[in-house]
Amino acid sequence: METASTMASVRHAFADGSFRRMLIDGKWVEAASGKRFESRNPATGELLATVAEGDSEDINRAVLAARTAFHGPWSRVTPYERQKLLLKFADLVERHFDELSTLDTLDMGAPISRTSGLRLRVLGMLRYYAGQATSIHGETIPNSLPGEIFSYTLKEPVGVVGAIIPWNGPLAATVWKIGPVLATGCTVVLKPAEEAPLTSLRLGELALEAGVPPGVVNIVPGYGETAGAALAAHSGVDKVAFTGSHVTGQSIVRASAGNLKRVSLELGGKSPDIVFSDADIDAAVPGAAMAVFANSGQICSAGTRLFVEQRIYDEFVDRVASFGTGLRVGNGLDPQTQIGPLVSEQQLDRVTKYLSLGREEGARAVTGGERLTEGPLANGYFVPPTVFANVRDDMRIAQEEIFGPVISAIPFTDMDDLIQRANSTMFGLGSGVWTRDVSKAHRLARAIRAGSVWVNCYQAMDPAVPFGGYKMSGYGRESGLQHMEEYLNVKAVWIKTA
Ligand code: ADP
Numbered sequence: 154m155e156t157a158s159t160m161a162s163v164r165h166a167f168a169d170g171s172f173r174r175m176l177i178d179g180k181w182v183e184a185a186s187g188k189r190f191e192s193r194n195p196a197t198g199e200l201l202a203t204v205a206e207g208d209s210e211d212i213n214r215a216v217l218a219a220r221t222a223f224h225g226p227w228s229r230v231t232p233y234e235r236q237k238l239l240l241k242f243a244d245l246v247e248r249h250f251d252e253l254s255t256l257d258t259l260d261m262g263a264p265i266s267r268t269s270g271l272r273l274r275v276l277g278m279l280r281y282y283a284g285q286a287t288s289i290h291g292e293t294i295p296n297s298l299p300g301e302i303f304s305y306t307l308k309e310p311v312g313v314v315g316a317i318i319p320w321n322g323p324l325a326a327t328v329w330k331i332g333p334v335l336a337t338g339c340t341v342v343l344k345p346a347e348e349a350p351l352t353s354l355r356l357g358e359l360a361l362e363a364g365v366p367p368g369v370v371n372i373v374p375g376y377g378e379t380a381g382a383a384l385a386a387h388s389g390v391d392k393v394a395f396t397g398s399h400v401t402g403q404s405i406v407r408a409s410a411g412n413l414k415r416v417s418l419e420l421g422g423k424s425p426d427i428v429f430s431d432a433d434i435d436a437a438v439p440g441a442a443m444a445v446f447a448n449s450g451q452i453c454s455a456g457t458r459l460f461v462e463q464r465i466y467d468e469f470v471d472r473v474a475s476f477g478t479g480l481r482v483g484n485g486l487d488p489q490t491q492i493g494p495l496v497s498e499q500q501l502d503r504v505t506k507y508l509s510l511g512r513e514e515g516a517r518a519v520t521g522g523e524r525l526t527e528g529p530l531a532n533g534y535f536v537p538p539t540v541f542a543n544v545r546d547d548m549r550i551a552q553e554e555i556f557g558p559v560i561s562a563i564p565f566t567d568m569d570d571l572i573q574r575a576n577s578t579m580f581g582l583g584s585g586v587w588t589r590d591v592s593k594a595h596r597l598a599r600a601i602r603a604g605s606v607w608v609n610c611y612q613a614m615d616p617a618v619p620f621g622g623y624k625m626s627g628y629g630r631e632s633g634l635q636h637m638e639e640y641l642n643v644k645a646v647w648i649k650t651a
Contacts, residue, residue: 167252167355168192168201168259175205175374176357178218179367185210190376192351195262195494196484196533204350207375209383212342215371216389219313219340222368227340230366236286239335242363243279246328249359250275253352257324258485260349262493262533263448265485268324274614275328278632281616282332285637289337291644301651307644310338311415312391314640315384317377317405318353319397320346320496321451327353329631330394331360331370337640342371342390344381346397348496350374377401388412394639395419396453398554399580399625417629417639419453419621421554422582424603425575426456426611427565430465432587436609438469442476442560444585444611446538449495450504450558453626454583456611458551459562460571466564470542473560474519477538482525484533494533495557501534504557508539511550516541516561546574554580568593572600581623585611604630 167173172189174181188206193199207215230238246253253275254268291306316330323345334341345353357372373380381401385393385408392415395405399420409416426444428437444456461469485493495501501524508522521539536557544551544561551561565571575584581603588594588608598606604621607613614620619633629639 165201165252165255165259167256168351170200171202173202173204173351173354175207175211176354176361176370176372177211177215178222178371179361184208184375185214190347190374192260192349194259195496196486198532201259202351204354204374207344207373208379211373211375212380212383212387215342215373216313216315216384216387218368219342219371220389222366223310223313223340225368227338227366227369230338232287232289235335235338236283238364239279239283239286239332242335242360242365243276243283245359245363246279246356247276249355253324253355255486256352256355257322257349258493260351261320261323261496262485263322264490264493265488266491267448268485271322271325274616275325278325278328278332278616282336285333286336289637289641301649303648303650305646307646308641309644311640311642312339313389314339314341315387315390315393316341316343317381317384317393317395317397318343318345320349321448321453323349323352324356326396327356331356333636333640334370335365337637339392339640340369340371342373342384344384345372345374347374347376382408385409386411390414392416392640394629399627402627415639417631418627419629419631420580420582420625420627421556422453422455422580422622422626423458423552423554423578424454424456424580424583424585425458425460425601426585427460427571427575427587427597428462428465428469429586429588429590429593430462431589433589433609434465434469434472437587438472438476440587440609440611441585442473442538445560446477446480446492446558447612449492449536451496451500451556452612454605454612456583456585457555457559457561458575458578459560460565460575461562463564463566466562470519470540470562473562474540477540477558477560478520480538482530482535482537484529492538492558494535496534498534500556501536504536504555504559507550507553507555507557507559508536511541511544511548511559511561514548514550516544516548516550521558546577552578568596572597576600576602579625582626583607583612
């Protein structure tokens with residue numbers, strides 16, 4: 154079997170160390186400034202590509218291209234033709250799926266077992282949006298005015314969309330932004346995360362191959378404070394669709410004020426995952442563990458506050474810890490790997506600071522708790538699955554988003570008290586409940602203030618089911634019919650007929 158170190162030298166046609174340009178108006182161009190930045194494999198430090206580094210000048214050019222395309226022939230492309238484009242794009246993504254998922258693994262570290270497992274999700278999204286393209290319609294609405302006056306609504310594309318995505322799943326995140334753009338007839342300038350821009354750029358190539366007209370999809374890699382900020386503030390952008398941290402989300406909202414562009418935000422979380430003593434414990438142990446350890450904890454809706462009923466607390470926490478200890482950490486290219494590296498040195502610093510903080514606050518690491526540096530792991534940003542016991546609600550490891558494979562396990566006894574504690578963070582993205590008692594499940598499903606409640610499972614996602622936040626986890630929904638509305642304006646039309 155190959156080892157992590159021999160696999161470090163595996164080459165990928167799109168990550169062979171060469172230069173990658175940005176996509177503006179259907180052409181692959183250098184940054185106006187000529188600047189470039191590096192993209193490296195977080196498991197090995199190896200250089201994957203140098204990438205054109207966009208800033209405000211490139212954003213200006215891309216927004217102009219998107220605006221011109223929006224008002225040009227694209228506005229006359231029929232829903233059926235947009236559907237065909239999306240289906241063709243989906244077919245190309247399917248044909249190149251292994252290449253794309255490997256690119257995600259190389260660029261941001263997630264195990265290939267995970268990235269290749271996203272096939273149904275990614276293709277399902279594209280084909281769902283294709284279905285939506287021909288299903289968008291207004292309504293005929295009776296009114297009560299005197300005389301003959303007819304009223305109806307039109308649903309119109311909102312216009313130029315600025316899409317800003319994070320690095321924790323570039324393939325799915327890019328499709329989640331481009332899909333509704335093509336379905337509704339909008340145009341987009343997408344800024345991938347500086348940590349992992351390659352899959353978005355490769356998807357740009359496939360979009361052109363599918364026949365997406367010039368200017369409809371533009372991809373401008375660059376840093377958040379420059380390219381991202383310029384896009385969020387741009388007066389030629391009608392809507393920003395942002396996924397990332399709540400602090401950046403706040404900057405986006407402030408930046409949007411200049412032209413009052415529409416904003417949708419999918420931000421962070423500190424989601425409660427609640428285990429009752431009547432749960433199917435054999436299912437709840439791996440469920441609660443992977444609700445956090447999947448993708449090394451780099452998922453905004455990870456169930457990081459693990460509330461366990463006091464009666465089973467010690468046993469359950471030990472079992473989750475042993476499950477975590479048994480997970481194989483390594484280079485994501487190894488098919489056996491279950492936990493890859495964190496994406497960057499910056500994330501490593503952030504997560505290891507929380508590991509120290511947890512101990513200082515008096516929590517006990519039942520497993521994990523230190524960075525891994527042995528053998529082939531030395532060159533990457535590896536943190537093992539970590540479970541903290543003896544966690545109190547007021548500790549920072551129980552309140553702040555760590556974005557690493559770190560569980561804070563907290564005991565509970567009383568249901569009313571539990572509900573109040575589960576809701577007492579500033580976030581409200583995901584939540585989990587493990588119980589065999591259907592009345593407890595229903596009660597918590599209503600009581601938890603979060604955009605998703607998963608009962609006896611965690612992190613289920615489907616293109617038809619809306620996903621999004623309460624409170625400081627953001628606003629707007631992605632997936633489902635609500636997602637389409639985020640990209641549409643409603644126009645009322647009145648026609649006096651007599
Ligand atoms: P994370 O902690 O997940 O990296 P960020 O919110 O920092 O979350 O980054 C998510 C995306 O937001 C990235 O594409 C990043 O470049 C971009 N970004 C960061 N800062 C800003 C900003 N001030 N304005 C717009 N985009 C930004």
